Structures are given as C-alpha cells and as structure tokens.
Amino acid sequence: MAYKTDIEIAREANKKPIQEIGAKLGIGSDDLLPYGHDKAKVSQKFIDSVQGNESGKLILVTAINPTPAGEGKTTTTVGLGDGLNRIGKKAAVCIREASLGPNFGMKGGAAGGGYAQIVPMEDMNLHFTGDFHAITSAHSLLSAMIDNHIYWGNEQEIDIRRVQWKRVVDMNDRALRQITASLGGVANGFPREAGFDITVASEVMAILCLANNLKDLQQRLGDMIVAYRRDRTPVFCRDIKADGAMTVLLKDAMQPNLVQTLENNPAFVHGGPFANIAHGCNSVIATNTALKIADFVVTEAGFGADLGAEKFMNIKCRKAGLAPDCVVLVATVRAMKMNGGVAKADLGAENVDAVKEGCANLGRHIGNLKSFGVPVVVAINHFVTDTDAEVQAVKDYVATQGSEAILSRHWELGSEGSEALAKRVAEIAESGAAQFAPIYPDDMSLMEKINTIAKTIYRADEVLADQKIRDQLKLWEEQGYGHLPICMAKTQYSFSTDPNLRGAPVGHSVPVREVRLSAGAGFVVVVCGEIMTMPGLPRVPSAENIHLNDEGQIEGLF
Known part of the structure; x- marks a missing residue:
C-alpha cells in the first residue's frame, strides 16, 4: 500500500481561518496579529489579560534516545493533542519552530508527520513569521556593536583575544565554524579569530524562550557576557549598550505564533533552542499562555529524555514555575530493535528477541523520569511493519517497570488512532498523582x-x-x-x-x-565530548531535492 508523503497530506488539509482557531481558546480576532490567513501572533495585551486564570494540565512528550529508525516525538505530541480534543478536552499543542539549516540538511521538517501534523507545513519549516530572522538580526547587531566599540577606542578595555560572542546564521555552513575577521587594513578594525554558530544555538534564542515578557527579555539580554578584559573581568551586553535595540528587534518575535493541526485544533509554535547546547523546549511565554486558556497543554522537549526532558524539568520548569502532570515517553518497535543490535536494513523482519534486548534503553528512561516525581506513560508510535508479538513484548516489558505502554496509531489515523492514549493520559493528569521536583536544589554547588x-x-x-x-x-x-x-x-x-x-x-x-x-x-x-554548534550539510543535502513544481507548490520538504 502506498502512503502519501507528509507534504501531500499537509497540502490537502482543510484549514480554517486562524480567527476560528483562536476562538476555540477564547482569543478574539483583535488579539490576533495575522500573518496571512492561517497563522497569527497572539498579542501581549491578551497574554497579560489571562495571567490570573487557573492553569490547565501540562503534559510533556519526550522519547528514548534517537535512532536512525525514527521515534516520532512531534508526531505523537500533535496526535495526543488531537486525541485529547477528540475525547472532549480543551487541549492545545506547544512545539518549537524549525531551523532552516537542518531542513535543507538531513533532518527534514519539524511539524509532525502523517495524519498528526501542524499546518501550514511549508511555512513552518521555512520563514514562518520571521522569528528566527529577528533573532539572527538581534544577535548580529550585538556582534557588529562589539567590533565597532573596539574600533572606536575600546572604552571597555576589551581584550580582543577574549571576545566570547560569535556570529550566527540559520544555515548549516561548516566553512564558517572558525574564521578570521577584520582583515583588509586599518579601516576594517583589528584582525581576530572569530566564528559562526547556527542561529538556534545563540544565547539570544535561549533567552527568548525563557523570558516572561519584554522587560525580562531586555534584562536577560543585558546580562549576557560578550567578552573579557585583560584582568579577566566580564564585559556585558549592557556595557556595549546593545540590549535596548536588540529588544526592539525582538519585540514581535516574543509573541507566540498560533497555527492549527490537521484536525483544526490550536497549536502554539514558538522558539527553537538546541537541545544540547541549550535547553531544547518551546518558549515559556507560549507554554504559560496555553496553560491559562486550555485545560490540557501538550508540549515536547528535544532529543531523548536524558537531554530534553532533563532540561525541561531542571531548567524550564524550575525557572518558569511549571510542573508537568504526566510524561509521555515515545518509543517505537523499530528503535527497540536497533537498540537490540538489528541493522537499519533489517528492521522490517520480525525479531521479538531484539525488541526485548533493546528495551533496556526504554527502562532507563522510565526510571529517570519517575525520579522527578511524575507519572510516565509509554506511547508506542505505531509503524505498519510492527507485528503484534513485537508490540506485546514492549507492553510486557514496560509493565515490569511499573508503567504502562499504549499503542498509538495517530500517524496513520489521526486522533482516532490516539484516542486510547489520550484517555489514559487525561486520567493520570487529572488524578493529581504527580509530585514534581527537580533532581537537584539551587544551592548545590x-x-x-x-x-x-x-x-x-x-x-x-x-x-x-x-x-x-x-x-x-x-x-x-x-x-x-x-x-x-x-x-x-x-x-x-x-x-x-x-x-x-x-x-x-x-x-x-x-x-x-x-x-x-x-x-x-x-x-x-x-x-x-564533541558537540557542534554549527552543523555541516551531509554528502547529499535535502536541499538538492527541494524545488517548486509546475503549480508553484513546494516539493521535497518532509
């Protein structure tokens, strides 16, 4: 049976005007700043007006360690959000925005997949509402102002060997990792070693995703350390007097973006920090806003639970005063087999023993997540090649870990396929069983x-x-x-x-x-170990297959 590609499914979506989506959460059209017909930013005025509301239930979706077999964390996040709406809950989804670099590299899109997607898929994976461009511009402004400060006399006595602030671009470009800047003589400044990170690795991105409002944003931008003097004392962004102008550039980018799932349910897509060099979660302002206007908020954290979920709990929840009511841990039979030693080419053949062998990774994550005092449900993201015996092996294993695994077929069936998962998650979240606490106190060294x-x-x-x-x-x-x-x-x-x-x-x-x-x-x-803050493109980048067809539609995004 031939399945449609994600972009083919997204193109056939029956989208509703964004004002109708906002109305589901009580956001009036005056509080939506539309970007076209199908996406809008939510006004700061509205966000301020709902702060006194009671918060809904927070569901975190995380996963086992990523494998080339794929896990489907975003797909499950979207599918669960649709499933909760299907069973009569007022639910919203909160995910990160996609970075251009990986889209044209090897990762593909970041809007879910199959019949559990957020649309408009093409816009979300390309320029969207310009947030990443604003972050790149604000970061670049500071870069320019640092070198300009040095050029015009260096009042702060910056040691040019100790400038910490790199430049950024939202593209995978390994040639820019390490460069020499200011060549070409006196008029161009003082030559020094420099380099580029990808925009999502910028501290400006992390700040935008942790700031509560524009005042907090400016304070945090000012607090950034950009260089050191010869006596090793830090030079801050506010010493360069860049924090005010940077905040101006980020004014609109701070407002969360509202879009919709294929089933016309509300989704906030905002921010996109790396999950290793930064904390890998969508913005605090989007999550908080969603919690004030929805009964259930489903959000995700980047990479496996050892990175994204750990940081969600220890950084984002600690800083924003959030507490998850339930964690959904995404696993696939294919990934279990890979963890059990099966090569990617052989994943299609039934191998129950390999599934059992690979479950140790899943068990470790379950134990870790429970150490935060939050109940855990395993979502088995269904692939059509999975056999009943393999699925049962995962369920049996998870039961031995004091948790439960539920097969979810949202990729293939949308909310109909995630209904069982949604019912159980809602039950657990509403039971009040969670006793959340970070695993270390602030005052520990x-x-x-x-x-x-x-x-x-x-x-x-x-x-x-x-x-x-x-x-x-x-x-x-x-x-x-x-x-x-x-x-x-x-x-x-x-x-x-x-x-x-x-x-x-x-x-x-x-x-x-x-x-x-x-x-x-x-x-x-x-x-x-080795962590890249500026990725490179693979031998055959996705960009080679991305183009416009005869109807002017985008092909090749996935």
Missing part, C-alpha cells in the same frame, strides 16, 4: 549538580573534569552564578558521551571538555 545529572540520569561512575574547569566553576560561584542550573551538552544518541554506545550503559565516565556561562539565559553549559 555547580560541580555537584553536574555529578548529580551524570550519576542519576546517565548512570555514569564519575565525571572527569580537570582542575582548570573546576576552578572556573568555583570562580563563577564566587561571582554569584552558583545558583544557576546546569545545561549538559552531549551526544543525543546515548546515555554516555559515546554516540555508539546504545542501550543502557553503566560503568562509563563523563569527560567535561569545557564549561560556558550563559548568564543571560541563566544556565551553565557543560560541554561533554
């Missing part, structure tokens, strides 16, 4: 926080950090940053820092390569 994550979540034996790193952490504590949470940057493919170590490894160590202070975002980034 930075090194102890790193150790806690490594040992509790990764099940590592030790953290390897040399004296220089330990001294840096102590210095930050002395400077008043000791209360900040930790943002671990490591491979998404394993609990360890070795991407090839699948399953549930124990007895490994976590080597810390460097630590970075994101003083504006409000966390300390701990880089373990």
